[in-house]
């Protein structure tokens with residue numbers, strides 16, 4: 220299983236799932252790579268019917284809020300590679316991050 224490429228503030232240790240250049244907690248700008256477990260759980264789902272230009276033609280599609288990582292989960296917005304209807308509580312695995320979009324697949 221792929222590790223999830225989280226980022227950690229070198230100053231205060233806050234972990235981020237999405238790329239940030241400045242820490243929201245302490246405002247330091249020194250971020251370090253912090254891979255965590257790619258195992259995650261769906262927290263919520265939303266169907267996007269009016270997509271941004273980047274995803275025009277994909278709509279409608281599901282976007283999930285996923286808590287990823289086992290020790291210190293971080294909450295990220297992601298899409299699923301398989302188009303099954305996800306439900307809150309579903310177990311997912313990290314697949315890849317492509318052009319800033321995070322992709323998971325349903326586990327099992």
Ligand SMILES: [Zn+2]
Nearest residue numbers: 228231242245
């Ligand atoms: Zn910080």
